[in-house]
Amino acid sequence: xxxxxxxxxxxxxxxxxxxxxxxxxxxxxxxxxxxxxxxxxxxxxxxxxxxxxxxxxxxxxxxxxxxxxxxxxxxxxxxxxxxxxxxxxxxxxxxxxxxxxxxxxxxxxxxxxxxxxxxxxxxxxxxxxxxxxxxxxxxxxxxxxxxxxxxxxxxxxxxxxxxxxxxxxxxxxxxxxxxxxxxxxxxxxxxxxxxxxxxxxxxxxxxxxxxxxxxxxxxxxxxxxxxxxxxxxxxxxxxxxxxxxxxxxxxxxxxxxxxxxxxxxxxxxxxxxxxxxxxxxxxxxxxxx
Amino acid sequence: xxxxxxxxxxxxxxxxxxxxxxxxxxxxxxxxxxxxxxxxxxxxxxxxxxxxxxxxxxxxxxxxxxxxxxxxxxxxxxxxxxxxxxxxxxxxxxxxxxxxxxxxxxxxxxxxxxxxxxxxxxxxxxxxxxxxxxxxxxxxxxxxxxxxxxxxxxxxxxxxxxxxxxxxxxxxxxxxxxxxxxxxxxxxxxxxxxxxxxxxxxxxxxxxxxxxxxxxxxxxxxxxxxxxxxxxxxxxxxxxxxxxxxxxxxxxxxxxxxxxxxxxxxxxxxxxxxxxxxxxxxxxxxxxxxxxxxx
Numbered sequence: 280x281x282x283x284x285x286x287x288x289x290x291x292x293x294x295x296x297x298x299x300x301x302x303x304x305x306x307x308x309x310x311x312x313x314x315x316x317x318x319x320x321x322x323x324x325x326x327x328x329x330x331x332x333x334x335x336x337x338x339x340x341x342x343x344x345x346x347x348x349x350x351x352x353x354x355x356x357x358x359x360x361x362x363x364x365x366x367x368x369x370x371x372x373x374x375x376x377x378x379x380x381x382x383x384x385x386x387x388x389x390x391x392x393x394x395x396x397x398x399x400x401x402x403x404x405x406x407x408x409x410x411x412x413x414x415x416x417x418x419x420x421x422x423x424x425x426x427x428x429x430x431x432x433x434x435x436x437x438x439x440x441x442x443x444x445x446x447x448x449x450x451x452x453x454x455x456x457x458x459x460x461x462x463x464x465x466x467x468x469x470x471x472x473x474x475x476x477x478x479x480x481x482x483x484x485x486x487x488x489x490x491x492x493x494x495x496x497x498x499x500x501x502x503x504x505x506x507x508x509x510x511x512x513x514x515x516x517x518x519x520x521x522x523x524x525x526x527x528x529x530x531x532x533x534x535x536x537x538x539x540x541x542x543x544x545x546x547x548x549x550x551x552x553x554x555x556x557x558x559x560x561x562x563x564x565x566x567x568x
Numbered sequence: 569x570x571x572x573x574x575x576x577x578x579x580x581x582x583x584x585x586x587x588x589x590x591x592x593x594x595x596x597x598x599x600x601x602x603x604x605x606x607x608x609x610x611x612x613x614x615x616x617x618x619x620x621x622x623x624x625x626x627x628x629x630x631x632x633x634x635x636x637x638x639x640x641x642x643x644x645x646x647x648x649x650x651x652x653x654x655x656x657x658x659x660x661x662x663x664x665x666x667x668x669x670x671x672x673x674x675x676x677x678x679x680x681x682x683x684x685x686x687x688x689x690x691x692x693x694x695x696x697x698x699x700x701x702x703x704x705x706x707x708x709x710x711x712x713x714x715x716x717x718x719x720x721x722x723x724x725x726x727x728x729x730x731x732x733x734x735x736x737x738x739x740x741x742x743x744x745x746x747x748x749x750x751x752x753x754x755x756x757x758x759x760x761x762x763x764x765x766x767x768x769x770x771x772x773x774x775x776x777x778x779x780x781x782x783x784x785x786x787x788x789x790x791x792x793x794x795x796x797x798x799x800x801x802x803x804x805x806x807x808x809x810x811x812x813x814x815x816x817x818x819x820x821x822x823x824x825x826x827x828x829x830x831x832x833x834x835x836x837x838x839x840x841x842x843x844x845x846x847x848x849x850x851x852x853x854x855x856x857x858x859x860x861x862x863x
Contacts, residue, residue, distance in 0.1 A: 414814035
């Protein structure tokens with residue numbers, strides 16, 4: 280019974296195994312990035328960046344058709360450009376980072392839609408370009424795994440300055456000049472993982488497996504290491520249960536994964552160890568010696 | 569209604585009527601707008617030199633999820649005759665007609681066709697049966713004659729010639745399908761646009777998606793298809809020109825079914841493609857089906 284519900288789909292169907300592999304790789308790379316996004320109050324930046332990637336992918340498609348690498352590359356370029364330009368404008372002018380990013384991502388999104396419609400047909404470009412998690416072919420799976428690996432490696436290299444910048448940026452500036460490069464590398468990771476999420480979840484939900492698990496993790500751990508563990512774990516569980524849900528009911532897979540993550544999030548808000556609602560209403564008795 | 573909104577609406581209608589007033593470039597020809605490429609081909613065949621045909625959803629476009637542009641509103645406003653498929657195929661069209669403020673008469677090409685039902689909706693893809701296409705052509709002929717009585721004789725002659733071709737095509741399709749053993753006449757296609765084709769020519773189509781290309785398939789849908797293919801040993805699986813080809817390759821790889829070329833359902837291809845006209849499209853589909861199922 281339980282075997283039928285939870286394991287049989289993956290034993291029987293290769294597309295389910297591929298989807299699972301894809302979503303696990305996605306969780307491994309995206310969730311830790313999401314934790315840092317959250318700690319730096321940049322969760323919505325991730326969402327904005329997801330839209331900014333569109334024109335790059337569209338141009339890649341214009342030049343070489345359904346070529347995975349051209350589209351990924353285009354998306355990366357567009358994402359980086361928007362991130363860098365937005366940062367630059369906010370540094371040299373009076374505009375703050377959020378307004379600057381909002382302006383650039385809107386420009387980027389509009390350009391993307393224009394490019395898509397100029398191609399003459401009205402095929403839903405992203406649907407064709409990025410398919411969905413049930414249609415992961417070898418190439419796509421390799422790209423996702425490769426991007427996740429790169430993410431973890433870069434993360435290991437910039438971990439120290441990244442953490443210090445989250446908790447005490449002024450201190451970091453006095454002891455090291457690694458702050459700016461680390462920040463840029465981090466933005467690059469955000470873009471890489473968004474492009475990754477595109478392949479499996481599409482534009483709107485790409486950011487879901489980064490932001491929701493990080494939110495969940497915040498309720499269960501006080502230190503960054505713990506948060507990263509919980510976020511990766513909950514992202515993987517969401518991916519797995521989402522696929523099972525999509526298999527057993529008729530919910531499309533991408534939304535199913537995000538809905539499971541959202542359910543975990545609501546549970547965490549209510550019952551979380553750290554500042555969960557129930558915990559605050561009924562604080563346990565203090566330990567007495 | 570607030571004043572602001574009223575001003576906005578007035579502005580919109582002024583803009584649209586300005587567009588409508590621009591002189592049409594084909595002065596002496598009758599301007600006909602067809603909602604998608606297959607209808608456009610019918611109109612071209614019946615109207616011949618007397619009409620200038622524009623199609624809103626061009627080759628390889630998907631009429632189910634089309635979003636009209638201002639240029640489309642302009643074409644509709646300038647047209648004498650608007651040819652639509654009906655049966656709920658062009659959900660976006662009624663709004664476009666209203667907002668464009670044109671005076672075109674509208675002909676529903678499926679008039680007189682007994683619609684198949686699918687999930688409690690009419691299945692709009694009636695043109696997939698050549699016998700129905702003959703009704704389309706007759707409707708278009710009558711509508712053109714009404715709009716342009718001077719050309720009625722020409723339209724009748726053109727339509728008769730074209731109908732003869734269609735009748736031959738229908739026989740050809742029936743003969744080709746009859747040559748395949750009955751237990752082999754089963755295929756999977758991404759889009760269940762072939763309900764009428766299936767009924768007319770005795771081929772069973774199984775589709776992983778609903779009747780509209782809007783809905784995304786769930787893992788369960790895909791699993792159902794693969795299981796079905798494995799159990800029934802369906803020999804072939806077909807890609808369509810407007811849905812995710814990677815999903816189809818996945819299904820084929822896992823079920824051991826053969827990928828048989830592309831079947832065109834909702835749109836023709838550009839001039840240099842496999843199916844620039846309706847007759848080419850039907851021939852192409854028959855050839856693709858027979859070569860995949862014969863083996």
